[in-house]
Amino acid sequence: MGKPIYRIERMNLNTGKPYGDGQHILYVNGEYESDSDIGKLMHDFRCSNADDMQLPLMKKRAKYLKKIQRG
Secondary structure (H helix, E strand, O other), X not given: OOOOEEEEOOEEOOOOEEOXXXXXXXXXXXXXXXXXXXXXXXXXXXXXXXXXXXXHHXXXXXXHHHXXXXX
8 A cells, every 4th residue: 555654453343442452563564665764774675785775874784794704
């Protein structure tokens, strides 16, 4: 449906009311694209080359893990 995040709440189908167990489920759309922070994060998760990443912290960490022998 093109949204970045889908929030799911469990529901009692007999009563139509929330289950109330305190659980919250978030589904993140990995194909979501935009200039928002979540859009940039999804872009970076799909990148195989750290140099193509947009978020500085993700780029720095990916370079460390992929390019530096200690990583």
